[in-house]
Amino acid sequence: MAHVLRSSDLPALAAGCALFGAGGGGATWPVELMVRRGAPWPVTLHDVADVDPATPCMAVAYSGSPELLGERLPSLDPFGIATDAVERWVGTEIPALCSMEIGGMNGLTTLGAAAGRTLVDADLMGRAFPGFDQVSLLVDGVPGVVLGCATGADGVAVVSQARPADVERLLRTAITTAGGWAGIVLGGFTVGDLARHAVLGAYERVLSVGRGFADARFGEPHDVARAIGGTFLAEGRVQRAPQATPHAGVTSVDLRAVDGAVVRLVARTELLAVLRDGVVVAAAPTVVAAVDAVTREVVQISELTPGRNVFVLALPAPAWWRAADHRLAAVTPSHFGVEGLDLATDPGTDPATDPATDPAGTSTDTREAT
């Protein structure tokens, strides 16, 4: 069944993408401005099952520093060179397109590249993740996957058949060469591959979450959580700016919850885990999002400034990640070198870790999370 995305859906879609950005993935507004006029509205969204499985498919994403992307704006065809290189490598034109990272700005990026291609509702992450080694096709080891990356000044790098960790390492170098961010194109797979090796219906879910958020946005935080199908974890005030920890690249943000609880957010480029009174209540791949308690905007990690009041929500991880151990192993905190934070389930699904049952036993808040 095909859906049609209209430009009027863009704010809800952007909000959904921002929530699935898990505090990272880049702010959505620059790309939202780009695709408002750059996307071929209305955009038709096809289910994977409705497209010929043999159709070659590709995915696009900006990778690198979102801050730099805001300073050095993309050209009108940021993926052209990389697309040409990948098509040349696979030896055929690629008529289908899916998204690579639905969380954050890249959920919208794909729409800007949809002109002339069949947009398939599937995503290779189902949320935002920091690296290419969390791309579903690479995690599952789908053969023939090739990635192209513009390296600046008309240069291009193509990586093929490498191990996920190597892809990550090689492309980071290419992105640095390109000047901090680059357009990445991933090809060498078919729509049929997506059926088993991607998160299906990602746009549909993001849009529904975004619409739920838009409807309940200025309501009670618990109602916001319920409206997006997530769990309310905490509401509180940021005590200190993100603090470096002994783990490289891992930061920690202290919140003092309104009910007195001590909440710690552990983050890499995305929010990895939430501890409430010393107990882990949510951990990747569960999507943890922070929302400003006043403006109700989805907050990036860098925006968790001292004194800001935020509430923290959890969205269940795409089921695809929990469907196999090797997939889960690629996205839990311990994969990122952060020990002691792994959690077997999403919050709200396991009574033992239900954040609504206050661990310190002092909370007056007894509402059930849905």
Add this chain to the structure above:
Amino acid sequence: MSDGLTLSALLAHPRNGGTRHVAGGGRTERTWSSAVVETSEDALPPSADSALAVIVSGPPSAPWQLDALLRRVRDRGFTGLVLPDAAAVHESASLADRLGLVLLVVDRPWELARTCWEMLEQRDAMTLSLVRHVAQSIEYHAEDLPDQLRHVAANLGYGVALVDRAGVLVSAGPPLAQGVLEEISFSGWADTVRTDAGACASVRVESPSREGLRLVVHGAALTDAQLAALTTAAEVAMPMVAARLLLDEIAAVSDVSLSSGLLSDFLEQKGAPDPDVERRMRERGWRTSGFHVGFRMLARGRLDPFELVRAVRRELGRLPVDSHVTTRGRGVLGWLTFADRPSPTDLERRIAALRDLHATAGDQFPVATGVGSLQEGGQGMVSTLEEAADAARLAVSRSSSSWFLHIDRLGLEQLLLAWTGNDTFVPTAQALLAPLTAAERATLTAFLDHESQVAATATALGVHRNTVTGRMQRIQEALGIDLDDPEARLAVHLACRAAAPAS
């Protein structure tokens, strides 16, 4: 009363391995009935009741791991956790507050472990260790009692003080809180006190020469077990303190008799000491060069010159001036020495200080004090001391000047008195003053002495000023003399002096 290990006692303990409070527990006291010391968290028992956990291995480095550790330890029932100090521990302070878990850091965990063991399990070991520390302090040479108490305080790690009802006599280590001192009972043999300001154990000092003394060992916070152990330590230290008191006293007496003998030798040699006396004076820090003001305190009744010299020395020690004093006859003889000639105001201030000294000594001893004039060199020192002695002899009969005379002030007066004190003047003077009663004579004398000031006269006589005014009116009527006339006034003043009962 607390039976167990309290947070405040642990923090105040001298051998707690550098334990510091990080967070948790608020301001309320926390008591632990047991302490569990383990190398790692895994070895802690699965459940505990009001227990303190001491983990001696390094804490995890990541703040969330520490958060989780605090939570698990709290969930096991521990109410306190001690970890080796690390930056991450302080990151979790707010969580410790939230969980109500007392979070402490320690520099030397094994020392803390030993202290916990002593305070909770092996109180005899604690007592024994304290007694051993007292014994160790006997090994070292002590100059005097304060030195001796310093040794004891340093070895015990607690403050030590010798007190009587009036306050602290000698102390070593941290000062004894006033609130604690006030609570000490002086009636029994051993006594313990615990207040918010601190706690102490004290025992009576059995000294043949001094009564009402107590030896106090005190700390900011002490548990019952510590108080019991410290009482024993104080009991063991007490005889040493008593013996030291006696030794110090003997040394002081012999020192005073030596200095007294030396001063006699010096005075005999009239300010030109022979080399031997000069050497002995140098050894005592007595300088003949410079300027000197002598003072003499004479007994007006029964007193022990040695006690007096001790009291005077204590007071003189507070003056920022080179001073010496020793016993001589029925009193003490002393002097102030200035390297350069003091300014008149400076000298005035020193004389006032001597007057205060006289007043202070007068509270305890019946003394009359004479002060000499400022004199230079060895000869001068002898003369000012002799002046002081003469003044003191005169002061003995001068209750109106509170038994204090300064020779500079009374020089001229004495001269006049010497002239008027002959056979012709005295009967005339007595006839002049005959109409007056004894009280009126005293009033007149005081009035003239105090420059006709009614208020000063009233103060000197200890009567109301209206009484003085009234008496003066009657006196003027009885004598028929105008006291505003300088000539008449001088005559009457001299008459009062000459006709005064002989001293």
